[in-house]
Amino acid sequence: MYNMTNMVRPLAHDDVFQAVASPARRTLLDKLSSREQTVHSLAESFDMTLPAVSQQLAILRRAGLVSARRAGRWRVYRLNAEPLREIARWLDSYQRFWTARLKALGEDLKRYEKQDERWR
Amino acid sequence: MYNMTNMVRPLAHDDVFQAVASPARRTLLDKLSSREQTVHSLAESFDMTLPAVSQQLAILRRAGLVSARRAGRWRVYRLNAEPLREIARWLDSYQRFWTARLKALGEDLKRYEKQDERWR
DNA sequence: ATTATACATAAGTTAAGTCTTAAACGACCA
DNA sequence: TGGTCGTTTAAGACTTAACTTATGTATAAT
Numbered sequence: 001m002y003n004m005t006n007m008v009r010p011l012a013h014d015d016v017f018q019a020v021a022s023p024a025r026r027t028l029l030d031k032l033s034s035r036e037q038t039v040h041s042l043a044e045s046f047d048m049t050l051p052a053v054s055q056q057l058a059i060l061r062r063a064g065l066v067s068a069r070r071a072g073r074w075r076v077y078r079l080n081a082e083p084l085r086e087i088a089r090w091l092d093s094y095q096r097f098w099t100a101r102l103k104a105l106g107e108d109l110k111r112y113e114k115q116d117e118r119w120r
Numbered sequence: 121m122y123n124m125t126n127m128v129r130p131l132a133h134d135d136v137f138q139a140v141a142s143p144a145r146r147t148l149l150d151k152l153s154s155r156e157q158t159v160h161s162l163a164e165s166f167d168m169t170l171p172a173v174s175q176q177l178a179i180l181r182r183a184g185l186v187s188a189r190r191a192g193r194w195r196v197y198r199l200n201a202e203p204l205r206e207i208a209r210w211l212d213s214y215q216r217f218w219t220a221r222l223k224a225l226g227e228d229l230k231r232y233e234k235q236d237e238r239w240r
Numbered sequence: 241a242t243t244a245t246a247c248a249t250a251a252g253t254t255a256a257g258t259c260t261t262a263a264a265c266g267a268c269c270a
Numbered sequence: 271t272g273g274t275c276g277t278t279t280a281a282g283a284c285t286t287a288a289c290t291t292a293t294g295t296a297t298a299a300t
Contacts, residue, residue, distance in 0.1 A: 021141035022288090026210075033214065039247060052289060054248060059287095073246050073297045081217035088215070090146075091208050094153065097201035142258090159277060172259060174278060179257095193267045193276050 016083045019063035024048070025056050032066060032079040039075055136203045139183035144168070145176050152186060152199040159195055 020026055024046075031042055043053040057077055060066045064083040068075050139145055144166075151162055163173040177197055180186045184203040188195050 017143075017146070018141045021138045023137075024288090026137070029214075033217070040245095049290065050247075051249085051291085055288075058248085070297090075247060079217065081214040084211060084214050085218055087207065088211050091204060091211070094149075094201040094204050095208070097153070097199065098205055144258090160275095169260065170277075171261085171279085175258075178278085190267085195277060 015063040016065070016086050019060055019065055020084075020087070022056070025060055028053070028056060028060060029065060029079060032077060033081075036076050036078040039077065042077070135183040136185070136206050139180055139185055140204075140207065142176070145180055148173070148176060148180060149185060149199060152197060153201075156196050156198040159197065162197065 020029070027046075028042060031037060031045070039050060039054055039057065042057070043050040046053060057066060057068070061068065065080055066077050067080050068077050070076075140149075147166075148162060151157060151165070159170060159174055159177065162177070163170040166173060177186060177188070181188065185200055186197050187200050188197050190196075
């Protein structure tokens with residue numbers, strides 16, 4: 001289906017969550033958030049070989065989180081934060097819990113003590 | 121270090137990102153967001169065996185995203201959304217990009233057309 | 241043209257993750 | 271006390287991820 005002609009694979013939602021699950025990839029995003037950078041430049045500040053960095057960037061690219069342009073023989077990567085909105089949207093539905101929880105914390109504590117139920 | 125005495129393993133930040141990276145685990149969190157539930161009840165609505173669900177719950181528990189109490193011979197799982205704030209906090213530093221981007225989109229488009237540089 | 245540079249991709253290895261089935265465990269039930 | 275119910279843990283097969291080294295490709299420099 002997606003191998004046909006020039007069809008673009010739809011941005012799978014899951015990929016974004018998975019892409020940011022890796023500390024290394026989050027660091028890459030962080031570095032790119034200050035300025036666009038070449039692969040070499042990104043790899044320098046890393047305890048990782050250049051191909052490894054290149055591979056991680058490919059994953060970020062597939063998730064739509066970075067884009068690359070050629071500049072001479074360099075490839076300049078740039079952050080594209082937009083897909084992160086997917087995560088933000090997802091988080092929104094949970095936000096009420098930590099606001100609600102803070103309000104209800106006092107009573108909860110009392111209640112659970114009485115019930116003699118232990119949460120772990 | 122963390123195996124000593126009764127020390128609690130510090131909540132590794134990374135675990136939360138990783139815990140949430142799995143669609144199955146996000147579904148579990150979703151189910152628990154409506155009400156606390158037993159493992160059996162969670163497994164029912166899943167194309168997954170009960171032990172598999174139990175294992176995923178263990179991962180969520182290690183990330184601090186759920187807690188469990190015993191109720192008779194059942195184990196009732198409950199959402200604890202608080203660790204998600206870690207992700208929310210992380211996202212905050214990127215939020216400016218998608219607000220900024222919308223503002224700057226018009227000029228960017230013009231600029232890149234002129235430069236004849238393609239982003240992918 | 242040849243060589244060097246910057247990067248991507250391929251191939252192979254090792255480690256992690258995720259399922260399944262089977263066994264173990266703890267609480268209740270007869 | 272023995273059984274069974276709900277769940278966890280263990281063990282193994284299998285998949286996916288992530289690195290390394292080696293090779294390929296495009297651009298630039300000489």
